[in-house]
Amino acid sequence: MSRVPVLRHGRYVIEIRELTKRYGPAVAVDGLTFDVAPGRVTGFLGPNGAGKSTTMRMLLGLDHPSGGRALLGGRPYRELREPLRIVGALLEARSTHGGRTAYHHLLWLAATNRIPRRRVDEVLGLVGLESAAGKRAGTFSLGMSQRLGIAAALLGDPEIVLLDEPVNGLDPEGVRWIRTLMKDLAAEGRTVLVSSHLMSEMAITADHLIVIGQGRLLADTTVDEFVAASRRGHVRVSTPEADRLAALLDGRAVTVRRVDGALEITGMEAGAVGAVAGANGIALDELSTRSSSLEDAFLELTAGSTEYSSRPQAEEVR
Structure with missing residues (x-):
């Protein structure tokens, strides 16, 4: 894929300032304020209904804010003369016209922003759809639709890339490919914002995190700092005298x-x-430390912000 010089990138910041969206009495996004800087992959996390997709839609001018502003390189989306050259986005993989071929879908998009025809071939090659260029998008699997959506997002060689759940429907090779792609785009100085429910992927892909719940900002920090702040790290003990050990720990500032x-x-x-255990003659079969994961930290922070939750399988020892 042809790239412009790396030095051109790194100028475009996403700015969210007191962004609010109401639907009647319901508040989907509630006074959000944060920046997304170039040169790193920023994960955009939150439970279902947290307001992630609504925030992205307001960034792209698809929804009008009830208050505040969402800026791309200092300007709202609707003021960008050739927006595909500034921001590329994947919000819904199956939003393409099912009767168009992959090639003609991209060619139509390219024409709207004066993007050269050769760029269509470049992005089809980048996402691995050369052999499917002449097939109608309506016949594509979810994974192929995701690849076509990513091709469309990269068509204008944009400074800013927004991806909403980009690994949905991808096989393991595809997941590794999109992970590498996001890191490469950020390394070139681009601004990359990606939402995902796959914490294991975000743990190894994202450099920075924006976490929201019920439309409000919960965290704006690095992945390492976010995980380190979690209290879900614990010591695991296996012993035939579990009840006696638990009783000995009762009254201390611990949870068992x-x-x-x-x-x-x-x-x-x-x-x-x-x-x-040693002072009281209790034999241990296992004594190990388990660190918190990104998933642990996320579940801990968003526990009060989920629409639905199931009963925990663990039982607290009293």
Whole structure:
């Protein structure tokens, strides 16, 4: 894929300032303020109904804010003369006209922004759809539709890339490909904002996180700082005298839960737990430290912001 010099990139910041969207009495986005900087992959996370898609739609001028502003390189989307050269977006993979071929879908988009015809071939090659260029988009699988949507997002060689759940429908090779692509785009100095429910992917792809819940900002930080702030790291202990060990820890500033026949202890280091067990003659079959994951940290932070939640399988030892 042909690229402009790297030095051209890095000028475009996404700016969200007191952004609000109401639908009657319901508030979908509530006074959001954050920036998305170039040169890194920023993960946009939140439970279902948190307002992520609504925020992205307002960035792209598809929804009108009830208040505040959403700017791309200092300007609202509707003021961009050739928007595909500034921002490329994938919001809905199956939004293409089903009767058009992949090639003619991209060619039609290119014509709206004075993008050369050769660029259509370039992005089809980039996403691996050369052999499907003449096929109608309506016959595509979800994974192929995702690739076509990403091709459309990259058509104008944009400074800003917005991707909403880009790995949906992709096979493992496709997931690795989009992960590498996002990192490469950010390394070139572009501004990359991606929303996803796959915490394992965000943990290895994103550099920075914007986390929202019920339309409000919950976190704006690096992935490492976000995970380090979680309290879900714990010590796992397996012992035939679990009840006695739990009783000995009762009254200390710890939480003890029984999970899959073992104890999970939060608030005490493994060495201290081992010392208590050793001083009281309790044999341990396992004593290990489990660090928090991005998923742990996310679930902890958004626990009060989910639309639906299931009962936990762990039981707290009293």
